[in-house]
Amino acid sequence: MIIDSHAHVSRSDWSSPKFLEEVIEPAVRASGEPISPVVYEGTDIPAMMEAYRTAGVDRVLLYAVAPREPKTFGRDPATREIAGAHVSNDYIADVCRQYPEQTLPVMSVNPRYEGDTVLGEMERCVREFGARAVKLYPTYNHFSPDDRELCWPIYAKALELGIPVIVHQSWTTLVDAPMKFQRPAQLDDVARDFRDLTIICAHFGVPWIEEAMCLVGKHTNVYVDTSYWATIEDPEIVLRHLLRCPRYGCTYDRILWGTDFPVSPPGPSLAIFRETLPALAAKLGLDPLPAEGLDLMLGGNAARIYGLA
Numbered sequence: 001m002i003i004d005s006h007a008h009v010s011r012s013d014w015s016s017p018k019f020l021e022e023v024i025e026p027a028v029r030a031s032g033e034p035i036s037p038v039v040y041e042g043t044d045i046p047a048m049m050e051a052y053r054t055a056g057v058d059r060v061l062l063y064a065v066a067p068r069e070p071k072t073f074g075r076d077p078a079t080r081e082i083a084g085a086h087v088s089n090d091y092i093a094d095v096c097r098q099y100p101e102q103t104l105p106v107m108s109v110n111p112r113y114e115g116d117t118v119l120g121e122m123e124r125c126v127r128e129f130g131a132r133a134v135k136l137y138p139t140y141n142h143f144s145p146d147d148r149e150l151c152w153p154i155y156a157k158a159l160e161l162g163i164p165v166i167v168h169q170s171w172t173t174l175v176d177a178p179m180k181f182q183r184p185a186q187l188d189d190v191a192r193d194f195r196d197l198t199i200i201c202a203h204f205g206v207p208w209i210e211e212a213m214c215l216v217g218k219h220t221n222v223y224v225d226t227s228y229w230a231t232i233e234d235p236e237i238v239l240r241h242l243l244r245c246p247r248y249g250c251t252y253d254r255i256l257w258g259t260d261f262p263v264s265p266p267g268p269s270l271a272i273f274r275e276t277l278p279a280l281a282a283k284l285g286l287d288p289l290p291a292e293g294l295d296l297m298l299g300g301n302a303a304r305i306y307g308l309a
Ligand SMILES: [Zn+2]
Pocket: 006, 008, 202, 227, 260
């Protein structure tokens, strides 16, 4: 079973194009490619689902983005704008209802902006549309995931509801996202206090890859996903890093494949793992990633976590 454990959709009326531009522009600039129209127009859901079907992906987890206070976005001072940026839990639920065979909904909450309504919202999302996980965006929303007052009730509620917590604990190019809230090690206290809670550190903690690897090696309840990192990083570095992960206890049963769609479409992202990395291993005389490990990363682990096996 092939499962994309990390994907986004956007709507131009909710997510300012300037917000998305600010997030995506540096990587696009470096690649020399033009910015995809998706950034400005919002996600064409039928086209997205067709791309997943064509790529042979069985399921994709679609992430909501919790609301936040309006901020100033844009790199060009002449065209900066003040806007919010969110994708509502109910919109994700609607899309998932239209594509029940392909998608799974992931809710999002922001304890800094939504206050103590977040616990009720978490219950509602599980009860009303079967949300499979909750996503937190600490750096975007200016809190640390080890803020006990803000976050411990969320972790306790997730544990009670039996759902994983996915945390964007990594870099972003958004100017207004403080780097002091981005470190994977900020999940250590969470994992120590909530040893039965499944915690997924998104984007492999990029650029603190080793810190994330060690976090996973230390805690049996912590996972990482490859989204964004595997797309922007040099494939040789991805390969060499994945080969050394098990030495630190970050075994392949704890690494999840994700595209961070629309950062990468599913076909090219899968091709990195199925074609580029094996070809590179052969060329460099390195061991290939073990076949069972690859199967786990590309879907086996997500199937186990989300009860899809
Ligand atoms: Zn993401």
